[in-house]
Amino acid sequence: MSQAAPQSYxxxxxxxxxxxxxxxxxxxxxxxxxxxxxMSPVDTEEAPAEHPSESPxxxxxxxxxxxxxDFQQVDRPVRWEAVVFWSQTVEEWKAxxxxxxxxxxxxxxxxxxxxxxxxxxxxxxxPLSGPPVxxxxxxxxGLTQIWxxxxxxxxxxxxxxxxxxxxxxxxxxxxHQDWLTKIKPRLNPREHDYGTLEQxxxxxxxx
Numbered sequence: 001m002s003q004a005a006p007q008s009y010x011x012x013x014x015x016x017x018x019x020x021x022x023x024x025x026x027x028x029x030x031x032x033x034x035x036x037x038x039m040s041p042v043d044t045e046e047a048p049a050e051h052p053s054e055s056p057x058x059x060x061x062x063x064x065x066x067x068x069x070d071f072q073q074v075d076r077p078v079r080w081e082a083v084v085f086w087s088q089t090v091e092e093w094k095a096x097x098x099x100x101x102x103x104x105x106x107x108x109x110x111x112x113x114x115x116x117x118x119x120x121x122x123x124x125x126x127p128l129s130g131p132p133v134x135x136x137x138x139x140x141x142g143l144t145q146i147w148x149x150x151x152x153x154x155x156x157x158x159x160x161x162x163x164x165x166x167x168x169x170x171x172x173x174x175x176h177q178d179w180l181t182k183i184k185p186r187l188n189p190r191e192h193d194y195g196t197l198e199q200x201x202x203x204x205x206x207x
Contacts, residue, residue, distance in 0.1 A: 061112050079111045088163035128183070129191035151182050 059067065059075055068074050085105050093099045099108065106113075131150075138154070139146040148154045151172035158164045173179050 065112070079109075080114055081111060084111075086163040126183070126187075127192055128186035129188040130186045152178070 061078075064074050064076075065078050068078055090099065090105050093105075094101055099105065133150050135147055135149040137145050138148045140159075141156075143158065143160050144156050145159050146154065146156050146169070148170075152170060153168075153172045154170035155166040155168050157166050172182055
């Protein structure tokens with residue numbers, strides 16, 4: 001079922017549209033955000049302000065993030081979505097007139113940039129050492145396919161061009177023995193190829 005595009009976001013609650021979730025979720029989230037936005041700095045020597053002379057009303061994205069997670073006062077909380085917006089959902093919103101055609105959806109709803117540090121450290125998967133894990137199709141069901149990999153993971157995906165998360169059918173670790181034989185031997189950071197992780201991390205610290 002298609003979801004209506006949220007109309008706007010004012011820092012305290014969505015109005016008047018709702019995204020996926022319980023019907024009261026926007027109000028609950030809004031109240032939490034309002035409390036965070038009004039949070040006072042912590043009076044402690046262990047958590048000094050990173051920019052004590054800087055007004056919270058003129059913060060960069062990085063400053064806002066650092067101050068919020070150092071318990072300092074900010075103009076508003078950091079706004080992130082864990083997996084952003086699915087492209088198919090955005091297209092449906094545009095087709096229904098809920099979004100301008102050429103708009104950047106993240107900027108439109110006021111979300112912060114979310115740079116990620118690469119280095120093959122994994123976002124939704126573990127950075128395992130040893131031979132690369134190979135995946136292969138186990139069964140073609142027409143509109144869907146079942147895939148499996150060397151670790152014993154099995155999942156079903158759509159293959160009709162639609163956007164969807166996989167349906168997980170079996171996981172690599174389903175017992176303590178699976179952990180000991182499949183995963184633990186591969187958790188060796190000295191053998192992991194981090195690529196340009198150090199350079200990228202330094203770039204994020206200084207930009």
